[in-house]
Amino acid sequence: MPKAKHGLKEKLKDILSPSELNLVYRSYDIVGDIAVIRVPDRLVEKSRLIAEAVMETHKHVKTVLRQATPVRGDLRIRGLEWVAGEKRTETIHKEYGCIFKVDLERCYFSPRLLHERMRIANLVEEGETVINMFAGVGCYSIIIAKHSKARKVYSIDINPEAVRYMRENTKLNRVENTVEPIEGDARDVILERLRGVADRVLMPLPEKAYEYVEYALKALKECGGWIHYYDFERALRGEDPIKKVKEKLSKRLRSLKAEFTVSSGRVVRTVGPRFYQIVLDILVERPRG
Ligand SMILES: C[S@@+](CC[C@H](N)C(=O)[O-])C[C@H]1O[C@@H](n2cnc3c(N)ncnc32)[C@H](O)[C@@H]1O
Structure with a gap:
């Protein structure tokens, strides 16, 4: 979970109204160079603005996807929609000196x-x-x-x-x-x-x-x-x-x-x-x- 959440809200404060800003989820996942955001129904049309703010906050993020469904089914996969950046769902994530290639979709x-x-x-x-x-x-x-x-x-x-x-x-x-x-x-x-x-x-x-x-x-x-x-x-x-x-x-x-x-x-x-x-x-x- 990224730590720069205040940076995100800061970047959005002149773009969204105070009540909209309140609805923005505080946390989102970053996997490799892809960010996966959740956007409440009331803000869906503002997804792109939020995604751009995420990319500005985390300069290494090249793609932002919106989680459209919860993780579901036996395969534990979530529905994703592309919002901004490069159109892809595959990335490479690094953790404790290991690298994991994954298609998030x-x-x-x-x-x-x-x-x-x-x-x-x-x-x-x-x-x-x-x-x-x-x-x-x-x-x-x-x-x-x-x-x-x-x-x-x-x-x-x-x-x-x-x-x-x-x-x-x-x-x-x-x-x-x-x-x-x-x-x-x-x-x-x-x-x-x-x-x-x-x-x-x-x-x-x-x-x-x-x-x-x-x-x-x-x-x-x-x-x-x-x-x-x-x-x-x-x-x-x-x-x-x-x-x-x-x-x-x-x-x-x-x-x-x-x-x-x-x-x-x-x-x-x-x-x-x-x-x-x-x-x-x-x-x-x-x-x-
Ligand atoms: C919650 S994920 C955990 C994956 C991995 N351990 C991790 O932490 O990234 C659970 C995994 O179990 C797999 N799975 C679901 N039912 C299974 C079954 N009956 N036998 C083997 N794998 C199964 C899913 O495809 C999914 O990849």
């Missing part, structure tokens, strides 16, 4: 998860076999391969376009020997070829990870290992979203006869009013009872 990508990706990479120990069940264009996997001594990072995604970019990204980052992109449904891939091989399983699909917990357990080695489980949770005043996810997931793991300890839980980011993305790090001592 065809693949999921969030620059907001960089710290979480690095946090996971820092946990990986020498010689580990990792399975990333929902790998996208390979961000977690490539950061792990670059910043740890993992033996292998099997990286599954159901979106052929994401897998195509992931293949290219493994080459761009010279981690072809460590990261193995696999196209398919994580459940099928694990059942067909990755049962009992992993020291660590990543589940970065908060909308659906719960449905796939059974397959994460099947992917772990007989002696156990780690699961990084992502979920979304709402929390009313006084409620703890981490505790809610912990209770829900623990119940599920117990029903699958796993022996485990939820080692830690944290809010990865706030995604709406009282709505959070949560990660749990779970040490599974016995995955299959």
Whole structure:
């Protein structure tokens, strides 16, 4: 999320009325040299003016796209409309010394998860076999391969376009020997070829990870290992979203006869009013009872 938001409002203050200025969203994503802005319905016709102000605020931004729909569907893609600058949706994003080529119209990508990706990479120990069940264009996997001594990072995604970019990204980052992109449904891939091989399983699909917990357990080695489980949770005043996810997931793991300890839980980011993305790090001592 860019820090120069005041710069943006400053640039717009003589162009928009005070009430319009109030409606301008404070944050927007910058992926490589593309900015993705959200514009409230009342300001849609002012999109171009806002986009030009974004480009003035961030001189390296060459394209501004407007997010026309929320991230949606199994592939977690958002509808985008071109607003200003070069007409394209492909870019190259840099993060922690890695480069990610991505087409924002065809693949999921969030620059907001960089710290979480690095946090996971820092946990990986020498010689580990990792399975990333929902790998996208390979961000977690490539950061792990670059910043740890993992033996292998099997990286599954159901979106052929994401897998195509992931293949290219493994080459761009010279981690072809460590990261193995696999196209398919994580459940099928694990059942067909990755049962009992992993020291660590990543589940970065908060909308659906719960449905796939059974397959994460099947992917772990007989002696156990780690699961990084992502979920979304709402929390009313006084409620703890981490505790809610912990209770829900623990119940599920117990029903699958796993022996485990939820080692830690944290809010990865706030995604709406009282709505959070949560990660749990779970040490599974016995995955299959
Ligand atoms: C929220 S994105 C996360 C991508 C990546 N880990 C990242 O952080 O950039 C989830 C990804 O899961 C993929 N996906 C959805 N359902 C899947 C399934 N059943 N099996 C494998 N991948 C799936 C989507 O195509 C999408 O790329």
